[in-house]
Amino acid sequence: MGGWALYNNETRQSFYKALLKPDKNVYFAGEHLTYLNAWMAGAFESARKTVTDIHNRITEQRASYPQVN
Numbered sequence: 001m002g003g004w005a006l007y008n009n010e011t012r013q014s015f016y017k018a019l020l021k022p023d024k025n026v027y028f029a030g031e032h033l034t035y036l037n038a039w040m041a042g043a044f045e046s047a048r049k050t051v052t053d054i055h056n057r058i059t060e061q062r063a064s065y066p067q068v069n
Helices: 009-020 040-063
Strands: none
Touching: none
């Protein structure tokens, strides 16, 4: 049936949204997590979003440490 994911309106609202959320330290990336299914541009877009999400999580953790005066 093909080497990529295809969603309908129902699966976009359920499975797709669930796959976009990290589970603790586990993040998913790939063309199947964008609207550019079956394109390398979708894989790049997904990878950039995932790396940005991880960076933001780590940055927030650093910012939350108490400061010593």
